[in-house]
Amino acid sequence: MTAPRYCPACLSGLTSASSTLLRSTTTRTTTIPSAITHQIRTATQSQNALKYRRKDIPASQKKKKSRSTFLQPDLKNAIQFSLVDAMRYIRASEVGRPPTSSKYELHLRLRTAKNGAVVRNRLRLPHPVKTDLRICVIAPPDSAQAKAAIASGAVLVGEESVFTAVKEGRVEFDRCLCHTDSLVALQKANLGRVLGPRGLMPSVKTNTVVRDVGSAVREMAGASEYRERFGVVRMAIGQLGMGAEELQRNIRAFVDSVKRDMAGLSDQTAKDLHEVVLSSTNGPGLSLDGRFASEDGLGSKELGVA
Amino acid sequence: MVSLPQRMRKLQTKLLAIRLGSGALVLPKDVKRIHMRFAQKIDGGHMGPRKFWRHELVRLKYHNPAVSMTIDRTASADDPALMSVHFAPADAPQTSEDSATSAPTPVTSTTQDSSPSSDTAAPTDRVQTIDMKHRTNSEILTELQRLTKAFPVEPTPEEREEIQMLEDHRVRSARDSKLSQEVRARQKREKELLEQARGDVASQAA
Numbered sequence: 001m002t003a004p005r006y007c008p009a010c011l012s013g014l015t016s017a018s019s020t021l022l023r024s025t026t027t028r029t030t031t032i033p034s035a036i037t038h039q040i041r042t043a044t045q046s047q048n049a050l051k052y053r054r055k056d057i058p059a060s061q062k063k064k065k066s067r068s069t070f071l072q073p074d075l076k077n078a079i080q081f082s083l084v085d086a087m088r089y090i091r092a093s094e095v096g097r098p099p100t101s102s103k104y105e106l107h108l109r110l111r112t113a114k115n116g117a118v119v120r121n122r123l124r125l126p127h128p129v130k131t132d133l134r135i136c137v138i139a140p141p142d143s144a145q146a147k148a149a150i151a152s153g154a155v156l157v158g159e160e161s162v163f164t165a166v167k168e169g170r171v172e173f174d175r176c177l178c179h180t181d182s183l184v185a186l187q188k189a190n191l192g193r194v195l196g197p198r199g200l201m202p203s204v205k206t207n208t209v210v211r212d213v214g215s216a217v218r219e220m221a222g223a224s225e226y227r228e229r230f231g232v233v234r235m236a237i238g239q240l241g242m243g244a245e246e247l248q249r250n251i252r253a254f255v256d257s258v259k260r261d262m263a264g265l266s267d268q269t270a271k272d273l274h275e276v277v278l279s280s281t282n283g284p285g286l287s288l289d290g291r292f293a294s295e296d297g298l299g300s301k302e303l304g305v306a
Numbered sequence: 307m308v309s310l311p312q313r314m315r316k317l318q319t320k321l322l323a324i325r326l327g328s329g330a331l332v333l334p335k336d337v338k339r340i341h342m343r344f345a346q347k348i349d350g351g352h353m354g355p356r357k358f359w360r361h362e363l364v365r366l367k368y369h370n371p372a373v374s375m376t377i378d379r380t381a382s383a384d385d386p387a388l389m390s391v392h393f394a395p396a397d398a399p400q401t402s403e404d405s406a407t408s409a410p411t412p413v414t415s416t417t418q419d420s421s422p423s424s425d426t427a428a429p430t431d432r433v434q435t436i437d438m439k440h441r442t443n444s445e446i447l448t449e450l451q452r453l454t455k456a457f458p459v460e461p462t463p464e465e466r467e468e469i470q471m472l473e474d475h476r477v478r479s480a481r482d483s484k485l486s487q488e489v490r491a492r493q494k495r496e497k498e499l500l501e502q503a504r505g506d507v508a509s510q511a512a
Contacts, residue, residue: 077310089324284317
């Protein structure tokens with residue numbers, strides 16, 4: 001065996017740093033400078049260490065067992081805020097933004113398994129965030145149902161006219177409802193490819209196939225949807241101009257609704273509320289501690305308007 | 307997901323930046339509203355106002371949550387960049403103003419006309435303007451401080467301690483990062499050399 005190709009200068013630098021990787025090669029080379037003849041004591045050479053070294057674990061066991069629930073850290077050391085304090089910080093960081101574009105957001109972290117059923121529902125907040133939803137209703141035109149839908153604020157009502165418009169790519173609505181009797185026509189029209197990716201396809205599972213279209217539109221106009229993604233339920237909870245009391249009512253309604261949903265799913269998967277985080281479009285995310293105002297902080301009066 | 311202490315340190319740094327720094331002023335009670343009007347782009351001396359908004363106005367808002375602060379960026383680059391400070395009239399009760407600003411209307415003119423809130427009580431607000439064009443954010447701040455006689459907020463002992471703690475951590479973390487970078491570079495080099503040596507042996511054995 002001849003000496004390998006690397007230069008001795010590199011080696012001297014490496015061996016003096018008590019390399020463990022290169023030991024096998026350094027012992028083979030005969031050109032070690034005298035400067036590094038000191039004793040190298042490392043774990044692999046000592047008899048004791050060899051004795052206590054872990055036996056090779058079979059490859060099947062080596063793989064770390066993956067976690068089946070989302071990791072939720074202990075909130076003991078977390079900094080948490082009362083609602084008014086959090087709002088003060090958020091308003092400061094949203095200062096000067098157009099008041100219609102900034103929203104408060106609420107994030108609910110859940111203690112839940114990674115697989116299984118997820119929380120998903122619609123909710124009408126006491127103080128709606130967004131009111132200019134464009135709703136499309138698929139129902140036979142000129143029917144009583146269609147008239148009711150228009151009366152309660154639907155933008156687009158019809159069957160064939162809607163289908164052709166959607167097929168041409170004109171999707172000029174944000175929500176889509178379907179009357180129960182029109183479901184067959186809808187499925188024949190083959191719109192799943194267009195509406196599906198946008199989440200607009202009506203289906204029984206999402207409660208968008210209804211019998212009473214009129215009241216459903218009214219219900220939906222001020223309502224917003226939420227669903228659990230990666231163990232977190234997020235939703236816009238208020239406009240930035242809202243007062244602390246209004247926001248508190250909205251938060252309470254949302255949390256109660258999610259808790260009800262979780263109770264409904266309890267026979268399938270156990271879920272539990274872990275953390276409530278208030279954030280905004282441009283602001284920091286602040287964990288709430290459930291109080292309305294802290295003792296030394298501001299009251300809701302001093303908070304004023306945004 | 308980062309660890310909780312790491313997350314909290316980052317949050318603390320962020321919140322400290324909102325609480326303390328330039329622009330952390332407490333305005334006197336009679337200041338009711340601050341309105342800024344400047345251009346969307348920084349050309350023509352509109353950079354200072356924007357910097358002021360991004361840095362100083364955030365802290366000003368934190369320490370004066372009841373003062374309405376609005377920004378109108380529809381001006382063109384040739385227009386003046388103005389900040390108007392609305393004072394409550396000296397003799398009026400200090401309650402009637404807030405309702406006027408709850409829905410911030412797009413105030414078109416911010417010069418001396420002082421009629422944006424027509425529903426306030428009979429004595430109209432006293433409005434003073436600051437010309438912000440071609441001025442830096444610090445110049446605007448000193449001008450505002452002079453105009454309103456606001457007094458700055460000093461960090462409390464706890465906040466000082468917190469700042470010191472975070473600063474210490476930053477220094478320590480920079481040092482550790484450098485150290486481990488060196489170690490990783492060395493390990494990589496060793497590995498490469500070893501690979502090279504192995505390759506040589508294999509090629510000669512073959």
